[in-house]
Amino acid sequence: MPLSIDANVPLAPRTTLELGGRARWLAHATSEAEVVEALDWAAGKAVPVAVLAGGSNTIIPDDGFPGLVLVPALRGLSFEDDRAGAVRVTVGAGEPWDALVQETVARDLAGLECLSGIPGSAGATPIQNVGAYGQEVSETVREVRVLRVRDRATETRTPTQCGFAYRDSAFKRDPGKVIVLSVTFALRRGGPPALRYGELIHALGEPPGSRGPSLAEVRAAVLALRRRKSMVFDPADPNHRSAGSFFTNPAVDTQTADAVAAQAVAEGLVASADEVPRYPTEDGRVKLAAGWLIERAGLAKGTRRGPVGLSTQHALALVHHGGGRTEDLLAFADEVRDAVRARFGVSLEREPRLLEALPNG
Ligand SMILES: Cc1cc2nc3c(=O)[nH]c(=O)nc-3n(C[C@H](O)[C@H](O)[C@H](O)COP(=O)(O)OP(=O)(O)OC[C@H]3O[C@@H](n4cnc5c(N)ncnc54)[C@H](O)[C@@H]3O)c2cc1C
Known part of the structure; x- marks a missing residue:
């Protein structure tokens, strides 16, 4: 069946922010051949191409996208025991992420349990090295199969080639060069859950007897914690139109972190410097909590600017409360960023990406 291409498609309903305009054209590519067909179609018409998957980390401009929006909709899920005693789980880029996590937990495969409840597709998870509650996909990704936009060749990227870092990867640093077709994870059958995050450990409490919590218990605890913070996508939740965390937690040098803590004490925001959330990073820097900085810069949870605001x-x-425009959201994001910079001298980086054209042939 030839690839079907729809014209003039509203993109807002395809994103969790529910903002932005229309795509001139949109195609779901359900196979590698269809991805190539879509890229060739756009190149033949000399129109730009952008990739949109689950739309949970993407901001659509108000004037939409003037070319072809390609939705990687490749499906498939397979499990294979490998010689090292792990289970290789290969998933098509278009599979919903949380259904995959649920399935791996049901099969008692450890490695993705803390990533429960994150919206979007499996193929997007290597792009920003999705992470939560002390776990990141970089710990278990073994291969990422991609199609190079430049010459339509497929290749398999190793974890080293993926260049994973905190909410970052080589795919994100050099965007639009490849389309992820599938991802292979190595998971541990019967392995212990990752219990590294204080809030999660606390929520799990003392399990009965001496046994540790099961993967299913960890998944349930993560989902409950996320739900309380409006961090699962639930249309019944008044905070549901969001892209999750809008800024990454800034990594700063130790002097800057100490200066922020000293300022917070001097201004009476905290009683002691220990109360300022600070986490050492592997490269000797210090991660500050962006949400803490935003609130201490004077923007309380629930702050509203017309149709947008803070959860x-x-x-x-x-969050977008409905009836707004992307320009409202971006103006408010600038206000938040400016407030934190003015108060603490720390720059926040936006996490969700604007829908961008990739270099197509
Ligand atoms: C309520 C909520 C909670 C969230 N919680 C978390 C969290 O805890 N941790 C976290 O890390 N993220 C979180 N996110 C962000 C988001 O869910 C993840 O980044 C997710 O992986 C995005 O998947 P998606 O399919 O929606 O990607 P999209 O938004 O469609 O795309 C994201 C980016 O990846 C690119 N892309 C997508 N698929 C492909 C592909 N197959 N090939 C090439 N490029 C591709 C797109 O072009 C775009 O640049 C949250 C979002 C929401 C709304």
Whole structure:
């Protein structure tokens, strides 16, 4: 069946922010051949191409996209025991992420349990090295199969080639060069859950007897914690139109972190410097909590600017209340960033990406 291409498609309903304009054209590519067909079609018409998957980390401009929006909709899920005792789980880029996590937990495969409840597609998870509650996909990704836009060749990227870092990867640093077709994870059958995050450990409490919590218990605890912060996508939640965390937690040098802590004490924001959330990074820097900085810069949870604002449950989530425009959201994001910079001298980086054209042939 030839690839079907729809014209003039509203993109807002395809994103969790529910903002932005229309795509001139939109195609779901369900196979590698269809991805190539879509790229060739756009190149033949000399129109730009952009990739949009689950739309949970993408901001659509108000004037939409003037070319072809390609939705990687490749499906498929397979499990294979490998010689090292792990289970290789290969998933098509278009598979919904949380259904994959649920399935791996049901099969008692450890490695993705803390990433429960994150919206979007499996193929997008290597792009920003999706992470939560002390776990990141970089710990278990073994291969990422991609199609190079430049010459339409497929290749398999190793974890080293993926260049994973905190909410970052080579795919994100050098965007638009490849389309992810599938991802292979190595998971541990019967392995212990990752219990590294204080809030999660606390929520799990003392399990009965001496046994540790099961993967299913960890998944349930993560989902409950996320729900409380409006961090699962639930249309019944008044904070649901968001892209999750809007800014990444800034990594700063130790002097800057100490200066922020000293300032917070001097201004009476905290009683002691220990109360300022600070986490050492592997490269000797210090990660500050962006949500803490936003609130201490004077923007409380629930702050509103017309149709947009901060989530009432989580200062790091910018939300759209309906009837707004992307320009409202971006103006408010600038206000938040400026407030934090003016108060603490720390720059926040936006996490969700604007829908961008990739270099197509
Ligand atoms: C309520 C909520 C909670 C969230 N919580 C978290 C969290 O805890 N941790 C976290 O890391 N993220 C979180 N996110 C962000 C988001 O869910 C993830 O980044 C997710 O992986 C995005 O998937 P998606 O399919 O929606 O990607 P999209 O938004 O469609 O795309 C994201 C980017 O990846 C590119 N892309 C997508 N698929 C492909 C592909 N197959 N090939 C090439 N490029 C591709 C797109 O072009 C775009 O640049 C949250 C979002 C929401 C709304």
